[in-house]
Amino acid sequence: MVYGDRLIRVTGTPDGSFNLPPSLVVNKQPVTSGFTVIERNGEVVVATPLVSASVRFRDGNVRFTDANGEVDLEETGPGSFAPVTLDGKPFVATRQQFNRNTDEGLFGLGQHQNGQMNYNGEDVELAQHNMDIAVPFLVSTRNYGILWDNYSITRFGNPKAYSFVGEGKTSLRVTDEGGNPGFTAQYFLGDRLAAKRNEATVDYQYIDDQLKWPAEAKAQTVTATTGQNTAGNAVQTQRVIWTGKLTPGMTGLNRFRLYSSSYVKVFADGKEVLNRWRQNWNPWYHNLDLPMTAGKPVDLRIEWEPNAGYIALLHNDPLPEPDRRSISFASEAGKAIDYYYVGAGNLDGVISGYRQLTGKSAMMPKWAYGFWQSRQRYNTQAEVTGVVAEYRKRGLPLDNIVQDWFYWPEDQWGCQCFDAKRFPDPDKMVRDVHAAGGRIMISVWAKLYENTENFKELDAVGGMLRGMDTPSPSEPTTPEYIKASYRDWVGPGYRSGFYDPYNKRAADIFWRQVRDGIASKGFDAWWLDSDEPDFHSNLSIDERIRRMGPFAAGPAAALFNTYPLVHVDNFARNLVEYKPDVRPFILTRSGFAGIQRSSAALWSGDVVSRWDDLKDQISAGVNLSMSGIPNWTTDIGGFALESRYEKGERQHLPEWRELNMRWFQFGAFSPLFRSHGEAPKREIYEIAPKGSAMYRAMEYYDKLRYRLMPYIYTLGAETFHKDATIMRGLAMDFPADRKGWDVKDQYLFGPAFMVAPVTSFGARSRSVYLPEGSNWYEFNTGRYQGGGRTITAAAPFERMPVFVRAGSIVPTGPALQSTAERSDGSLTLNVYTGANGSFSLYEDDGTSRQYLNGAYSRIPVSWNEATKTLTIGAREGKYVGMQGTRRIGIRLYRPGTARPFALDGRADRSVTYTGQPVTLTLR
Structure with missing residues (x-):
């Protein structure tokens, strides 16, 4: 089907039936004219003035060419279908490969946390999770895009799911110190070896897996005072060491994924190849690629300090290089292979085509591009208004203050109400913020406690997902297990559920509850948190699916990635109906293709306060932006902290401050500029004393953001008027410079600026690649530099390397305290x-x-x-x-x-x- 001069849809089904449900993503209708259909040389050709698609009669192979007849995209063999039954209904798992052995640059696919910029040769799993946003839209340096219209978990790259090392599902074999299958596992309490045993796999991945822990190595725990969904903090220092010989059955790039929380190091043949930390309530995957030779063993050592955490080691065999260097989408459930080809003359045009299919990016209010101050969390009304007053007193520009979760009475999550003791007059709180020239955003979750009247009202219309409090028959029923697995982290732990946004009646009731309890008080912006949805931390995908569904629209597995899209679409629609001439603003932790149409900005979730996480945000933000979603931000400083920062240990204070400084610099040149995280407090004046070098530097970047507002607001406007992208990979502006495709730690901020964040402690210079095709000015010094080369750029503590392209015109404005200030x-x-x-x-x-x-x-x-x-x-x-x-x-x-x-x-x-x-x- 043809959707425009450069938009063509391809659909394939196993039985030839095309009675498919309406797309949740695409809202454009196909066109009925402006193209031709002819048969020639054993194929049918559908041609518009700009692109054509040829379908070969012999095998159904589809090939796309541009206006010059150059092949952009070609299917590699027929797609595959495998029957799947979900909730008693028939579906198919699908896979389609394209452009085998390609050398093009590939970008998009949403937001991911493994430092991947160019996805050619990479594996990416599209499955919604805190920090990981699935968007099945891929763009190519050949100036086309693929919108893969499937809502289930989808794998780009290797279609085979990763499996545990030692599980026997790949050619890799592992042996312990005695030559037996498996790892040698040693458990320490302090310096004492508490247990030593053979373990077939490294697998403490989810809550259920904690039951496998050796009894003699269990540490006493105390309740965690910060964070969510933890099993508490260990009183005794725990260490686990796994060692084993890995012998691959295949030569090539063996791929590993280490899922972990807390401190972990991995060594291959004695060399450290991974060193990470992550909070226990939000473990995640860390990619590790090892070139290996069949039959030649590699000594692997994993050192882990669990502190009641989680870990698992997974693997996939090497693919043949032509397959690794290909485009492949494999989805777990659907009704068809269904994708859209988007052709264009450049990558901006490709993203414009995506938005033609899925919806224009709505314009944000101007104040959204000012500075946001947030914290986990302001506990009282006085704290909220006090922070705004302090910013004004110090002359530090500020537009937005944020009220995070738990403003309600403890046992009333979802009441859409305020705890009167801590927030005695929320209407006045909003008025006070407005009177100071500010705006206020409030956190609203799709989660409700069962004891609330709102839960009961939604449940009465079948609008609550009840799997959250219903254990499966095979699970333990001890009070400890039920609390850890089925109750939340607040107080004694409460029974809760998420509403079903696919049930329109429920979605409208949910909005009315929010409108009457919160929106009526005059709040300006809406933080729709935890909308993957995150029922409970540390659950397996299978368990998340069980607790999610079924939805009113169908099985949860078939709709897995679309909850945030449907939730935000509904909420935005109701906001516009409520205040028809006010631009909505929604901040959401998750998203899907099309979410840009609903006044939504995304952020990168609960990332941690580590230098490696700061670096990973660059490629995460660039690829989300190149997925067609232009408004994005991070938690400046990282959300979750190691105890050395949380406790304010004096010897670590310089690093804590420098990390925040470098992240703040990055934030000033991000689409949205927002500070947020757990304690210590994140306000500028709390992080650094006035008069210090850090305070002056943060003040400078805060004021610089406002001086650049004419430029930045124009960038924001162009995302609507011209389908532009604010945060741009180098390939967007320099597609012929192949070296730029693989630069992971630089990006363009609109047409003028190239930004090179500093992502290591103590660095006072960094390597910067200046793309070929332009010359550059150093923003901080004015020094002129030629393009097409790598330089060492100065990066003093107070400044981040930023470059301006020759030929740029950058409008700046007067000093302001907020965008509400009349100039x-x-x-x-x-x-x-x-x-x-x-x-x-x-x-x-x-x-x-x-x-x-x-x-x-x-x-x-x-x-x-x-x-x-x-x-x-x-x-x-x-x-x-x-x-x-x-x-x-x-x-x-x-x-x-x-x-x-x-x-x-x-x-x-x-x-x-x-x-x-x-x-x-x-x-």
């Missing part, structure tokens, strides 16, 4: 000469939905390098509150002069702009 409209145009350049400044009222009716203005600006002339064009459009006359300063940066950017830098020239064109010669 005189003055601007400075920072013109980075050395190439022709242009910029179209976008402005509107910042909060209403009148932009949909054309209520906005543009001021086009261009620089001609040959004539050294700057043209400020005639203003186009208008809106209520538009600044009629303004002063515009011009500040030139030239290749021969090292001129650093300065917040209050002197303009070289200035003009009074009334909306009429102005041309200046600047030599």
